[in-house]
Structure formats: structure tokens, C-alpha cells
Amino acid sequence: MALIRFAQAKKPALKAGIALNMVKYRSGVTKDVAELLQDMGTPLLKTMVHDRVSITRSAITAGILTGTDQKAKEEFTSLAEEVVEYISA
Numbered sequence: 001m002a003l004i005r006f007a008q009a010k011k012p013a014l015k016a017g018i019a020l021n022m023v024k025y026r027s028g029v030t031k032d033v034a035e036l037l038q039d040m041g042t043p044l045l046k047t048m049v050h051d052r053v054s055i056t057r058s059a060i061t062a063g064i065l066t067g068t069d070q071k072a073k074e075e076f077t078s079l080a081e082e083v084v085e086y087i088s089a
Helices: 002-010 028-039 053-060 070-088
Strands: 021-023
Touching: none
Parallel strands: none
Antiparallel strands: none
């Protein structure tokens, strides 16, 4: 957050957002972290990328978008779309 605020002080039009990644399913910590970040005024993106074996293996299996894990593809595509929409607004 300090880095974001420092950069925005130099360039006020700079947009920044935090994407939660490596999120564990059924972990209460994710909700706690998201609430903490929101309470700090962090621009938190809606899309979360979950902790998946396919992501870990992606470096040796030609990547996520060419792989077979449809949910991973959907998360990465959704995140990319959200980032483009966020910075274009």
C-alpha cells in the first residue's frame, strides 16, 4: 500500500488494484484478508485466482490458456478483462 500511495503521489492519475491470488478454497483467511484490505482503502479487484495444481505446473505444460483446466482459464481471463476495464475507465 505504501508503494501504491508513493507512486500515486508522483502521478495522481495512476490506477492500482490488488488481485488476490493463490487463494485456498474454504479458507476463512481469504475473507479476513479481503476485509482488512478494504478497510485500508485498498482498491481490491473482484476476481480471485485460486491455488491450483494446473497453475503450478503451467511452466512445464505450455501455460494456463492452452491447458485443460477450464476454471483456471476462466479465472485468468476474468482477471485480464477486469484489469483492462479498470484501467480503461
